[in-house]
Amino acid sequence: MPENLLLIVVFLPLIGSLFVAASHNDADGTSRNATAVSVWVICCNILLILRLFSSLDIDLNSLQMISQMSWSVAPGGILSFGTDVLSLMIILSIHIALLMGIFGLKDVTGNQKGILFLNLLFLTTTTGFFMAADLFTFYMFFVLMIVPLFMEIGLCSGAGKKTASRFFLYNALGTLLLLMPVAAIYAMQNVVIYIENISDIRLPDNSGVFIWSGMFLAFILRLPVWPFHYWISSVNTVLKNPLVFTGVNLMPISGLYGFIRFWPAVLPEEIAALVPVFEILCVMTMLYLAFSGYSSAGLRDKLFSYIFIYYLLYLLGVFSPTDVLKQNIAYSLFAFLLVASGMIMIVFHVDKESEKLQNSANGILCLQPKAAFSYALLILAGVGFPVSALFWNNFIIVSEILNANVCIGTIAVFTMLLAAVFLLQNLYDLRDKSCLLQGQEKIYDIDNLRFAAGTIVMMVLFLSFIKPLWFVY
Amino acid sequence: MEEVLGILGMVSLMVGMVAVSIQRIWGGFSTKDYFLTARATVIVSVACSLLFKGDALGVSYLATNSQTLWIYVFTSGIVYIWLSLSLKWFVTKDLPSCLFCFLALVGLLSCRVLSSTENLMIMFASLAVLMLINFLFLYLSQQTEELHNISSRYGLSALLFIMLAGAALYILSPAGWNLARAAEISSGFGLLESYVVIAGFLFVFIFALAVAPLHFWFADATAPAVLPVAAYFSLVPVLPLWTAFIKLHHQFLQPLMHNIDDLYILFGILSILAGAIGANTSRNLRRIFAGSGIFHFGVMMLALAVLPDEALFSGAKYIQIYLLTMTGIYTVFYSFKSRGDYLYNLNMVGGFAKVRPFVAGTMLFFMASLVGLAPLPGFYGIWSALKSFADVRCYGLMAAMLGCLMFLIPAFLQVVRAVCFSPRKDNFDRTENNIYVYLVLITAFMLLLICQPRFLHIL
Numbered sequence: 035m036p037e038n039l040l041l042i043v044v045f046l047p048l049i050g051s052l053f054v055a056a057s058h059n060d061a062d063g064t065s066r067n068a069t070a071v072s073v074w075v076i077c078c079n080i081l082l083i084l085r086l087f088s089s090l091d092i093d094l095n096s097l098q099m100i101s102q103m104s105w106s107v108a109p110g111g112i113l114s115f116g117t118d119v120l121s122l123m124i125i126l127s128i129h130i131a132l133l134m135g136i137f138g139l140k141d142v143t144g145n146q147k148g149i150l151f152l153n154l155l156f157l158t159t160t161t162g163f164f165m166a167a168d169l170f171t172f173y174m175f176f177v178l179m180i181v182p183l184f185m186e187i188g189l190c191s192g193a194g195k196k197t198a199s200r201f202f203l204y205n206a207l208g209t210l211l212l213l214m215p216v217a218a219i220y221a222m223q224n225v226v227i228y229i230e231n232i233s234d235i236r237l238p239d240n241s242g243v244f245i246w247s248g249m250f251l252a253f254i255l256r257l258p259v260w261p262f263h264y265w266i267s268s269v270n271t272v273l274k275n276p277l278v279f280t281g282v283n284l285m286p287i288s289g290l291y292g293f294i295r296f297w298p299a300v301l302p303e304e305i306a307a308l309v310p311v312f313e314i315l316c317v318m319t320m321l322y323l324a325f326s327g328y329s330s331a332g333l334r335d336k337l338f339s340y341i342f343i344y345y346l347l348y349l350l351g352v353f354s355p356t357d358v359l360k361q362n363i364a365y366s367l368f369a370f371l372l373v374a375s376g377m378i379m380i381v382f383h384v385d386k387e388s389e390k391l392q393n394s395a396n397g398i399l400c401l402q403p404k405a406a407f408s409y410a411l412l413i414l415a416g417v418g419f420p421v422s423a424l425f426w427n428n429f430i431i432v433s434e435i436l437n438a439n440v441c442i443g444t445i446a447v448f449t450m451l452l453a454a455v456f457l458l459q460n461l462y463d464l465r466d467k468s469c470l471l472q473g474q475e476k477i478y479d480i481d482n483l484r485f486a487a488g489t490i491v492m493m494v495l496f497l498s499f500i501k502p503l504w505f506v507y
Numbered sequence: 508m509e510e511v512l513g514i515l516g517m518v519s520l521m522v523g524m525v526a527v528s529i530q531r532i533w534g535g536f537s538t539k540d541y542f543l544t545a546r547a548t549v550i551v552s553v554a555c556s557l558l559f560k561g562d563a564l565g566v567s568y569l570a571t572n573s574q575t576l577w578i579y580v581f582t583s584g585i586v587y588i589w590l591s592l593s594l595k596w597f598v599t600k601d602l603p604s605c606l607f608c609f610l611a612l613v614g615l616l617s618c619r620v621l622s623s624t625e626n627l628m629i630m631f632a633s634l635a636v637l638m639l640i641n642f643l644f645l646y647l648s649q650q651t652e653e654l655h656n657i658s659s660r661y662g663l664s665a666l667l668f669i670m671l672a673g674a675a676l677y678i679l680s681p682a683g684w685n686l687a688r689a690a691e692i693s694s695g696f697g698l699l700e701s702y703v704v705i706a707g708f709l710f711v712f713i714f715a716l717a718v719a720p721l722h723f724w725f726a727d728a729t730a731p732a733v734l735p736v737a738a739y740f741s742l743v744p745v746l747p748l749w750t751a752f753i754k755l756h757h758q759f760l761q762p763l764m765h766n767i768d769d770l771y772i773l774f775g776i777l778s779i780l781a782g783a784i785g786a787n788t789s790r791n792l793r794r795i796f797a798g799s800g801i802f803h804f805g806v807m808m809l810a811l812a813v814l815p816d817e818a819l820f821s822g823a824k825y826i827q828i829y830l831l832t833m834t835g836i837y838t839v840f841y842s843f844k845s846r847g848d849y850l851y852n853l854n855m856v857g858g859f860a861k862v863r864p865f866v867a868g869t870m871l872f873f874m875a876s877l878v879g880l881a882p883l884p885g886f887y888g889i890w891s892a893l894k895s896f897a898d899v900r901c902y903g904l905m906a907a908m909l910g911c912l913m914f915l916i917p918a919f920l921q922v923v924r925a926v927c928f929s930p931r932k933d934n935f936d937r938t939e940n941n942i943y944v945y946l947v948l949i950t951a952f953m954l955l956l957i958c959q960p961r962f963l964h965i966l
Binding site: 174185188 | 875880881886890893894896897898900905906909913923924927960
């Protein structure tokens with residue numbers, strides 16, 4: 035039964051997307067039907083995921099509930115799905131993040147139905163990716179997830195149409211780089227290869243470097259590490275749709291997840307020797323992001339910098355020579371994604387309303403008490419105040435990084451501090467009443483739904499701080 | 508009796524040709540009548556071929572087996588769709604369609620003979636007929652100076668390669684025309700004679716298949732030609748030509764020249780490069796997809812070089828999936844119409860997705876399959892080719908193929924941007940119902956292939 039549930043969780047959004055495609059727009063051009071279908075599908079899936087948690091042995095450190103689908107093209111003739119605490123936590127947080135992205139759509143005009151249709155397709159492919167149990171299924175969903183997002187970016191980016199192409203090209207390069215090692219591995223062993231058993235494969239001497247380099251580059255292209263960062267920064271600057279922005283900012287998790295699954299287990303010495311170089315690249319990128327976030331005036335730019343500093347922190351955690359961090363990364367990532375998506379939802383609203391102001395956005399939160407409350411709590415949780423799961427788990431991750439390399443760890447802590455400073459400074463500016471001028475247009479606060487969503491997220495974060503898996507019954 | 512019944516499929520095509528000619532002589536028939544006769548002929552021919560299978564005219568001339576039969580059914584299906592879609596062009600332009608339908612039936616007959624023959628003379632006669640039809644289509648549809656020049660260039664080049672093949676046939680002499688014995692007889696030739704024989708047979712096919720370095724005519728001819736002619740070049744003769752070439756390679760070229768694989772690799776790499784570069788240098792939709800075609804033909808050449816003998820014919824599946832996808836793409840092209848004219852440039856189709864979302868969606872689906880996106884059918888071909896290269900540790904070939912695929916993707920992204928993301932620039936004509944029907948059928952067939960790839964085994 036749980037095995038079937040796994041497949042339902044993967045394919046329910048796909049079925050939902052067909053309903054969204056078939057739904058009619060309202061007379062005023064809005065897509066209330068499509069929105070309702072999307073929200074219901076995601077909520078149902080969240081409930082099913084919580085049900086899956088109850089069937090999971092949380093102490094077992096391997097993929098469980100392995101479910102198989104027959105597909106003759108796949109090596110071994112099957113596609114396998116499975117899950118563990120790490121993947122289920124990520125899937126749950128992605129569902130909640132996209133749900134909040136949909137709530138944020140209220141301020142956006144344009145082809146909402148198309149975006150919601152593609153968003154559910156994206157959710158199917160992402161869920162499939164994180165539940166993939168074998169290498170071939172992993173590769174298939176790794177490729178598939180870029181297509182709906184590319185279309186979403188293209189539909190919303192307006193004049194910046196090349197942004198969508200850039201996004202696709204960078205990610206397509208990553209998928210082709212992954213395809214080479216996958217084909218090479220299956221040419222050696224034409225059987226089902228479970229991703230957790232990948233270290234058991236005996237590779238000929240000269241193949242190891244080729245295979246692991248391909249995989250490494252494929253995953254790193256999904257992450258904003260210099261010099262592979264350009265696609266993500268260019269996409270984030272043009273997007274004005276919170277749902278698509280959330281989707282784009284979820285993409286790097288696929289690269290991170292690839293590293294978590296493959297990295298610690300096996301590495302030929304030639305690649306392992308390069309780890310310090312990549313660590314240096316990571317911290318340099320973190321530093322760059324922290325300073326650019328600090329100097330930037332735009333709300334979204336600061337948010338972008340904050341999100342990617344934390345992604346790179348998790349990547350450093352994966353690079354650290356220990357396997358014990360996996361669980362902490364899962365808990366921290368869950369809390370982090372909730373915080374980030376809540377912030378995206380509010381920032382996009384504030385950003386849109388601030389266009390009505392004659393000068394800067396400073397002081398705008400004085401006119402938006404609900405947004406101010408939610409945003410303040412989310413920032414406090416996001417910068418590491420001990421009110422959420424982010425605090426404890428990041429503490430452990432950072433201490434492991436410091437333990438492995440003091441210099442790298444110190445720079446990482448410094449960038450986190452800088453991120454905290456620019457977020458708190460931004461909060462202060464937005465609440466600075468002295469900057470408000472009289473005679474402005476009416477500024478709207480966030481609606482009750484978004485306020486409720488923000489409050490629920492805070493409650494979830496607080497409960498996760500007390501017990502990470504409090505929802506498992 | 509069985510032999511006579513076995514050729515009923517071909518005889519019905521000849522009867523169809525005669526019927527079209529009689530319609531022309533008697534007069535009073537409309538454009539639609541010619542097309543109706545031609546399509547009915549195709550259906551009758553396929554029905555006869557399916558009902559009365561068996562060796563036709565003995566194994567030494569035309570051998571029908573389940574593979575050649577399937578290739579004929581597949582090609583006939585494409586011809587049927589192509590004829591149905593092309594009718595509108597003739598009706599709109601109010602042009603006589605008798606010769607067009609007649610040539611279509613001759614082309615189909617040549618394809619049937621080409622894919623099932625076991626005799627080199629018959630193979631090259633049917634190949635020459637196919638080249639003649641290509642030339643006639645170009646020559647008769649010439650509306651511009653450019654097309655006139657292209658048809659002349661094509662005619663002269665085709666003549667040169669046919670003469671080269673003729674010389675090879677002459678050297679072989681009738682005793683060596685039987686494909687099964689040709690390699691054995693040729694092995695006794697001197698070095699010069701052997702090279703002439705190999706070059707004669709190889710280059711005429713390389714030219715007809717549009718494999719680099721003899722690919723130039725394919726994009727040049729499809730881009731400016733009228734849509735029905737461009738569709739013919741891209742869809743109809745491709746599969747029979749590849750089937751015949753695989754047979755020639757397996758039974759004759761490879762046994763005669765063991766290191767011919769190196770030549771294939773060279774041609775293959777040139778093709779994938781030329782295809783990817785060619786697709787990116789144009790804003791003409793047909794030229795972009797012609798470039799994609801050359802790329803796929805290059806992959807096919809690379810696969811022929813590394814596939815083991817027993818898996819050679821599985822390479823034909825790659826071409827079948829490619830053709831199925833291209834049939835879908837050309838069906839979409841028939842819906843790119845404004846004020847009665849078919850649109851062929853990316854600037855003209857801006858915002859098409861906003862008015863015809865279903866058609867644009869299917870086009871995206873077909874393009875995703877062409878670039879080998881998993882799990883779409885196009886991926887099976889790319890995956891098989893990559894695994895074949897990996898089997899023999901040709902990592903360089905893998906990298907070259909994927910690198911060129913990466914170069915091809917921007918060309919397709921141009922198309923997506925124009926069709927889906929650009930603002931609407933023109934009013935598009937109503938899409939005919941038969942276009943929707945064919946798109947639904949092709950998409951359903953491809954979805955069936957995704958869900959049940961075992962279905963590919965009958966391909």
